[in-house]
Amino acid sequence: xxxxxxxxxxxxxGFLGSGKTTILRALLADAxxxxxxxxxxxxxxxxxxxLLERVDEDVLLLPGGCVCCELRGDLxxxxxxxxxxxxxxxxxxxxxxxxxxxxxHAIAAxxxxxxxxxxxxxxxxxxxxxxxxxxxxxxxxxRQLDFADRVVxxxxxxxxxxxxxxxxWLEREVPxxxxxxxxxxxxxxxxxxxxPGFGLRASSSVEGARGWLWGPLAGPAASxxxxxxxxxxxxxxxxxxxxxxxxxxxxxxLWLRLVTQLDGPRLLRIKALARCRASGATYVLQSAxxxxxxxxxxxxxxxxLAGAEVVVIERGMPEGSIEPLxxxxxxxxxxxxxxxxxx
Numbered sequence: 001x002x003x004x005x006x007x008x009x010x011x012x013x014g015f016l017g018s019g020k021t022t023i024l025r026a027l028l029a030d031a032x033x034x035x036x037x038x039x040x041x042x043x044x045x046x047x048x049x050x051l052l053e054r055v056d057e058d059v060l061l062l063p064g065g066c067v068c069c070e071l072r073g074d075l076x077x078x079x080x081x082x083x084x085x086x087x088x089x090x091x092x093x094x095x096x097x098x099x100x101x102x103x104x105h106a107i108a109a110x111x112x113x114x115x116x117x118x119x120x121x122x123x124x125x126x127x128x129x130x131x132x133x134x135x136x137x138x139x140x141x142x143r144q145l146d147f148a149d150r151v152v153x154x155x156x157x158x159x160x161x162x163x164x165x166x167x168x169w170l171e172r173e174v175p176x177x178x179x180x181x182x183x184x185x186x187x188x189x190x191x192x193x194x195x196p197g198f199g200l201r202a203s204s205s206v207e208g209a210r211g212w213l214w215g216p217l218a219g220p221a222a223s224x225x226x227x228x229x230x231x232x233x234x235x236x237x238x239x240x241x242x243x244x245x246x247x248x249x250x251x252x253x254l255w256l257r258l259v260t261q262l263d264g265p266r267l268l269r270i271k272a273l274a275r276c277r278a279s280g281a282t283y284v285l286q287s288a289x290x291x292x293x294x295x296x297x298x299x300x301x302x303x304x305l306a307g308a309e310v311v312v313i314e315r316g317m318p319e320g321s322i323e324p325l326x327x328x329x330x331x332x333x334x335x336x337x338x339x340x341x342x343x
Contacts, residue, residue, distance in 0.1 A: 006118040008089040014125030015134050015141050016096030019154025022185035023125055024093050036087035038078055076110050083116055097140050100147040101268055121149035128166050129159045145174045153181040237314055243307040246277040248335045249295055252285055255332035260287050266317045274308035308333055
């Protein structure tokens with residue numbers, strides 16, 4: 001196995017005018033380590049000349065357009081060029097109309113790139129003045145929030161009276177996300193760039209844990225057994241599995257590592273709440289693309305969770321691959337971690 005160190009990659013997104021460029025500008029000004037950024041237009045950052053000199057070629061200019069669609073090829077080339085400079089981390093600022101799913105898919109699908117970068121999560125900038133309106137009218141906003149690990153409230157200084165209400169709205173609409181407010185673009189960079197929990201905290205409430213698992217992207221919860229929901233308009237399919245018996249956490253975690261290495265680009269997200277057979281504690285198990293989060297023990301567990309609930313969000317998997325994938329998941333939940341995935 002290669003011992004090469006991977007470079008953390010952070011995706012910073014948010015709708016048009018959400019304040020993400022302000023956040024990025026503050027990050028570059030305050031950086032205590034070499035931070036490389038990828039943006040669509042360097043001039044929009046409004047950086048001082050001396051700062052541009054300090055960043056130098058670490059700020060690369062991509063042609064205009066949506067970074068996750070038309071510029072997918074250019075993005076991979078630019079990331080590869082940027083990694084040659086050996087930055088401490090890379091921050092990719094997307095356009096305001098970006099759906100993160102194809103972008104994450106493009107990064108994970110490039111085997112050479114996936115071996116060199118470690119996705120550290122999706123950061124979403126939220127306009128505190130108008131987020132509810134945008135979420136109703138702009139489908140990109142909802143998709144950005146669906147994939148968010150951390151949410152940054154911007155423009156709180158312009159509408160301080162709305163901050164508490166927006167936090168409550170976020171907890172209700174996309175529960176479990178880590179949320180902090182920026183002060184004119186500045187906030188705790190250690191928190192922002194830390195390894196993500198992929199959206200759920202150990203101290204989350206029971207309602208927060210349920211909302212995180214059965215969120216808007218996952219579709220409605222099945223009452224029992226297995227379920228499927230097709231989201232044809234956005235190209236995702238979700239599969240849900242419930243079992244009533246407690247599981248071996250390490251067996252399910254091993255299954256996660258195996259399937260994400262095989263099908264990471266098409267397995268957009270896997271989320272699970274699972275009760276441990278040995279200790280009775282409840283754990284969060286999850287992945288985003290090829291990135292697998294360590295098991296996280298919940299302080300408060302759903303009292304009606306006897307075994308495990310798993311949601312698999314995939315895009316573009318052939319029908320002939322889905323059945324063995326889900327069969328191997330059932331076997332892992334039963335304690336057979338090395339289950340054969342052949343049809």
